[in-house]
Amino acid sequence: MHPARRLTFGDLVREHRRSYPEGVALVDGEVRLTWPQFDERTNRLAHALTAAGVGPGDRILWLGQNSFRIWELLGAAAKTGAMVCPGYWRWAAPEMAFAIEDFDPRVIVWQDEEIGDTVAKARAELGDDHRALWLRHDAEGPDSYESFLASGAPEDPALDVDPDAALLVIYTAAISGRQSGSMLSHRNLLAMGASAAWMGDIGRETAFLGAGPMFHIGNYQFWGVPAFVHGGKNVVVRRVVAEELLPLLAEERCTHAYLMPPTIAQLVALNREAGHDLSQLRASVAAPLWQGTVPTDTSRFTRNGGGEGRGYGQTEVTGFAVTGAHGGSGLGNAGRPGPFTAVRVLDEQGEECAPGTAGEICVRGDLVHLGYWNRPETNEHRFRFGWWHTTDLGRREADGTISFLGTTTRMLKSAAENIFPAEVENCIEAHPAVKEAAVIGVPNERWAQDVKAVVVLQPDAGPLTAEEVVEHCRARIASYKKPKTVEFVDALPRTKDFAKDYAALDERFGGGGYPGGDQLGAGR
Numbered sequence: 019m020h021p022a023r024r025l026t027f028g029d030l031v032r033e034h035r036r037s038y039p040e041g042v043a044l045v046d047g048e049v050r051l052t053w054p055q056f057d058e059r060t061n062r063l064a065h066a067l068t069a070a071g072v073g074p075g076d077r078i079l080w081l082g083q084n085s086f087r088i089w090e091l092l093g094a095a096a097k098t099g100a101m102v103c104p105g106y107w108r109w110a111a112p113e114m115a116f117a118i119e120d121f122d123p124r125v126i127v128w129q130d131e132e133i134g135d136t137v138a139k140a141r142a143e144l145g146d147d148h149r150a151l152w153l154r155h156d157a158e159g160p161d162s163y164e165s166f167l168a169s170g171a172p173e174d175p176a177l178d179v180d181p182d183a184a185l186l187v188i189y190t191a192a193i194s195g196r197q198s199g200s201m202l203s204h205r206n207l208l209a210m211g212a213s214a215a216w217m218g219d220i221g222r223e224t225a226f227l228g229a230g231p232m233f234h235i236g237n238y239q240f241w242g243v244p245a246f247v248h249g250g251k252n253v254v255v256r257r258v259v260a261e262e263l264l265p266l267l268a269e270e271r272c273t274h275a276y277l278m279p280p281t282i283a284q285l286v287a288l289n290r291e292a293g294h295d296l297s298q299l300r301a302s303v304a305a306p307l308w309q310g311t312v313p314t315d316t317s318r319f320t321r322n323g324g325g326e327g328r329g330y331g332q333t334e335v336t337g338f339a340v341t342g343a344h345g346g347s348g349l350g351n352a353g354r355p356g357p358f359t360a361v362r363v364l365d366e367q368g369e370e371c372a373p374g375t376a377g378e379i380c381v382r383g384d385l386v387h388l389g390y391w392n393r394p395e396t397n398e399h400r401f402r403f404g405w406w407h408t409t410d411l412g413r414r415e416a417d418g419t420i421s422f423l424g425t426t427t428r429m430l431k432s433a434a435e436n437i438f439p440a441e442v443e444n445c446i447e448a449h450p451a452v453k454e455a456a457v458i459g460v461p462n463e464r465w466a467q468d469v470k471a472v473v474v475l476q477p478d479a480g481p482l483t484a485e486e487v488v489e490h491c492r493a494r495i496a497s498y499k500k501p502k503t504v505e506f507v508d509a510l511p512r513t514k515d516f517a518k519d520y521a522a523l524d525e526r527f528g529g530g531g532y533p534g535g536d537q538l539g540a541g542r
């Protein structure tokens with residue numbers, strides 16, 4: 019592709035330097051960087067990385083909490099063709115050592131505060147033969163990040179970088195038993211930024227408090243990257259302490275913030291006393307928790323339930339790829355894909371399921387990641403039939419919207435039919451008397467497995483019989499999916515991550531006989 023038709027994430031920084039010479043790009047404690055200052059620092063860092071042997075496709079690993087330096091590493095990597103992984107700073111030493119072995123970075127930027135001991139243990143596990151250059155970001159001196167950056171020239175390295183190269187790598191949950199790094203390209207981030215900016219009315223005037231973890235896609239999509247893409251301001255915080263966030267929201271006149279419900283409740287309580295002016299802030303996530311103390315966001319995203327999590331996505335499709343912002347809310351709980359994104363609900367043969375029939379949500383387009391780092395077999399399986407297979411179960415509704423039903427990585431087999439517990443649970447939990455449900459399979463010599471539902475009723479619900487649960491399902495999903503037996507319990511067993519504990523349910527109610535590794539979505 020001709021250079022005149024290639025735009026990278028680094029080009030954004032070059033343009034913002036010229037478009038917004040006075041604009042503030044980043045705030046992090048005492049650090050305030052205008053776009054020209056940010057551009058120069060990322061030039062220096064790019065030159066220093068190049069001098070250290072970092073080139074296209076090489077990796078940089080960040081082992082620390084949120085910092086403006088993650089944005090700098092992204093800017094510098096974008097100018098050199100390298101990729102940056104903000105590591106999960108709460109990793110235990112063995113997990114950190116695994117990530118270093120797996121990601122094989124040329125440079126590791128680490129933090130001593132709070133995680134120095136873990137880093138030391140991980141380094142000890144790796145031994146001294148690991149080739150990475152270690153730079154400490156929360157210190158000064160010869161092995162520090164700042165000294166390294168200062169060693170680079172301020173001029174633009176002007177290297178030719180492929181916008182389809184990986185730039186941001188986020189390690190996702192260990193669904194397949196080990197964490198995998200989802201590689202997001204320049205194009206992924208630019209498409210996500212443009213799309214999210216449209217959904218959320220984000221622009222140059224946006225000031226975003228990035229209080230979400232930078233090892234997770236949420237903080238980037240809502241609304242760090244859209245603000246960055248449009249020359250807005252990113253305010254970075256290392257810790258989520260309400261007493262520290264409250265004055266910052268006012269002083270930086272933040273318009274948006276990535277905050278979880280408990281923090282919102284703390285901020286509201288604190289500000290009743292403090293009386294800070296938060297009139298610039300727009301409440302999106304869990305808006306009611308703000309109790310009217312800040313204006314509710316009026317963007318398409320929030321108006322259509324996005325702030326309450328109505329949408330569908332995953333890191334591997336650069337966040338929420340399906341939302342109510344596109345075409346408005348409808349029958350489905352997730353909405354519709356935006357431009358540059360195609361979605362199909364496919365069966366095991368790669369054929370599209372008819373509306374109303376569940377299958378695997380598959381995605382194509384500029385939001386789909388490059389694949390997992392160092393997972394060629396998994397990538398081949400997950401990109402089969404020319405679509406990214408999310409391993410999530412969904413359904414196209416009659417009005418064209420998508421419903422997200424759960425995961426396909428749990429599946430039952432009854433005769434020749436594949437049954438996804440998530441779909442049956444979703445159906446049962448739609449009954450007003452039901453609080454939650456879990457579906458397991460119990461061995462049946464003739465039919466492989468029978469469907470068994472384990473149901474928890476709402477505390478104030480009237481009596482509900484097993485037959486009524488079965489009839490409820492019969493009226494809503496294909497007959498072969500309905501439970502053959504129903505058990506009522508006071509509470510579902512939960513794992514340490516608070517997921518439904520299916521192993522415990524299998525043990526208690528005689529579950530078993532599940533299909534082998536060839537089940538749909540088994541390759542996640």
Ligand SMILES: C[C@@]12CCC[C@@](C)(C(=O)O)[C@H]1C[C@@H](O)[C@@]13C[C@@H](CC[C@@H]21)[C@](C)(O)C3
Pocket residue numbers: 235236240303324325326327328330331332333336337338
């Ligand atoms: C992070 C999102 C988007 C990506 C896919 C998800 C599944 C995930 O966890 O990976 C997802 C999780 C959602 O609860 C969330 C969290 C936050 C921001 C967007 C999404 C919001 C608006 O409250 C909804």
